[in-house]
Amino acid sequence: MNQLTTPLIAHIPGSKSITNRALLLAAASAGDTRLSAPLISEDTLAFRTALTDLGIRITDADTGWDVRGGGRGPTVGATTSVACADAGTAARFLPPFAATGRGEFVFDGSDQLRARPLRPLVDALGALGARVSCGPAGALPLTITADGLDGGDLDLDSSFSSQYLTGLLMAAPLMRRALTVRAKALVSRPYIDMTLALMRHFGATAEEHGDGTITVRPGGYRAADLTVEPDASTASYVFAAAAVTGRSVTVPGLGGTSLQGDLGFAHVLRRTGAHVTVTDAGTTVTGSPDGALTGGFAVDMGDISDTFMTLAAIAPLADAPITIHGIGHARFKESDRIEAVARNLGALGIRTEQGPDRITIHPGATGPAAIACYRDHRIAMAFSVLGLRAGGITLDDPSCVGKTFPGFHAELRRLFPDHTTPQGI
Ligand SMILES: O=C(O)C1=C[C@@H](OP(=O)(O)O)[C@@H](O)[C@H](O)C1
Numbered sequence: 001m002n003q004l005t006t007p008l009i010a011h012i013p014g015s016k017s018i019t020n021r022a023l024l025l026a027a028a029s030a031g032d033t034r035l036s037a038p039l040i041s042e043d044t045l046a047f048r049t050a051l052t053d054l055g056i057r058i059t060d061a062d063t064g065w066d067v068r069g070g071g072r073g074p075t076v077g078a079t080t081s082v083a084c085a086d087a088g089t090a091a092r093f094l095p096p097f098a099a100t101g102r103g104e105f106v107f108d109g110s111d112q113l114r115a116r117p118l119r120p121l122v123d124a125l126g127a128l129g130a131r132v133s134c135g136p137a138g139a140l141p142l143t144i145t146a147d148g149l150d151g152g153d154l155d156l157d158s159s160f161s162s163q164y165l166t167g168l169l170m171a172a173p174l175m176r177r178a179l180t181v182r183a184k185a186l187v188s189r190p191y192i193d194m195t196l197a198l199m200r201h202f203g204a205t206a207e208e209h210g211d212g213t214i215t216v217r218p219g220g221y222r223a224a225d226l227t228v229e230p231d232a233s234t235a236s237y238v239f240a241a242a243a244v245t246g247r248s249v250t251v252p253g254l255g256g257t258s259l260q261g262d263l264g265f266a267h268v269l270r271r272t273g274a275h276v277t278v279t280d281a282g283t284t285v286t287g288s289p290d291g292a293l294t295g296g297f298a299v300d301m302g303d304i305s306d307t308f309m310t311l312a313a314i315a316p317l318a319d320a321p322i323t324i325h326g327i328g329h330a331r332f333k334e335s336d337r338i339e340a341v342a343r344n345l346g347a348l349g350i351r352t353e354q355g356p357d358r359i360t361i362h363p364g365a366t367g368p369a370a371i372a373c374y375r376d377h378r379i380a381m382a383f384s385v386l387g388l389r390a391g392g393i394t395l396d397d398p399s400c401v402g403k404t405f406p407g408f409h410a411e412l413r414r415l416f417p418d419h420t421t422p423q424g425i
Pocket residue numbers: 016017018089160161162163166187188191305306329333
């Protein structure tokens with residue numbers, strides 16, 4: 001192996017989705033949980049602070065965090081405000097947990113988070129017996145006057161997000177009766193598989209029926225230590241960087257046993273000509289020589305929509321158009337991500353066509369441009385990868401990567417010191 005083919009070892013922090021699920025499940029468990037290698041970023045620190053505000057004791061430890069679970073939903077005397085910052089997982093996972101407790105809770109968040117839909121979750125909590133109200137737009141601020149939750153049967157609109165279902169499922173073992181949920185038009189299904197696997201890790205009983213409904217029985221959780229694997233959504237950026245530079249990048253600890261559907265992005269890169277190996281020890285992506293990318297295909301990224309921007313941002317380097325579809329729900333996240341990608345590619349001189357749930361990107365030389373991040377960490381990180389090949393790319397808000405990867409710019413520079421990274425960072 002020469003220097004160019006020797007794999008670069010990427011340092012990718014823990015999964016945001018696993019960290020925040022494990023924090024909540026540990027908080028709901030009877031006993032102490034050691035959560036090792038958690039992600040430390042704005043989203044997970046906001047989630048930790050929110051649980052602390054709900055009375056959960058979380059302390060720093062040598063390998064991560066120690067959580068002393070209460071074995072039930074939170075009980076508060078006075079009205080308790082819970083800040084969710086920009087974290088969609090906090091806004092969707094914490095209210096059902098609180099509703100199984102006692103007292104009044106007011107959940108709120110940033111303007112960005114206040115713009116993201118909550119109505120299906122509000123309706124579901126009301127149907128389960130909670131006294132709940134939300135803002136005029138069917139979003140935050142959300143007020144719950146909790147006195148436990150009954151459980152029962154529920155139809156849940158899951159077309160905007162899978163997170164409502166995750167929040168309700170994780171609260172279900174704390175409800176008075178079994179919960180059976182029929183999720184309609186469910187998106188991002190791999191995140192439900194992750195939820196169920198982690199619930200079972202903490203001792204819950206969840207049954208998946210043939211018709212897609214899920215039944216969770218009461219009985220609470222038991223504490224169970226957990227080590228968080230590296231974040232597969234974050235790994236998409238270094239895997240794409242390997243593809244566009246022709247280098248080889250390995251992410252140790254993210255492999256065949258992963259709970260994360262976004263590892264599927266590595267297989268999407270295979271379609272561009274990259275070589276991918278996934279073992280239980282980790283995943284390695286090796287780009288074609290000189291970073292040549294094969295286009296001329298369409299791909300459904302509905303299950304792994306957080307990574308569609310990573311592919312879209314490098315698609316101008318391909319030899320033929322790439323169409324990404326199944327991603328309509330990505331319009332309701334930190335930004336309207338299809339529109340954000342289209343506008344930024346347009347600013348770079350790249351032709352795109354978009355539909356409600358899709359975008360087609362045409363190849364072309366990219367000119368210099370200041371990327372409008374829309375305070376969306378994934379827009380900033382995805383276009384930084386393009387910047388490795390296309391000089392003259394700057395970011396209007398480089399620090400927005402702090403939501404899930406505060407060390408992103410430093411790691412990209414460390415891995416690719418000979419390539420350009422967005423100026424001003
Ligand atoms: O459950 C989770 O941890 C997540 C689910 C996904 O959201 P949607 O279910 O809204 O697609 C994903 O975009 C988000 O980054 C994390």
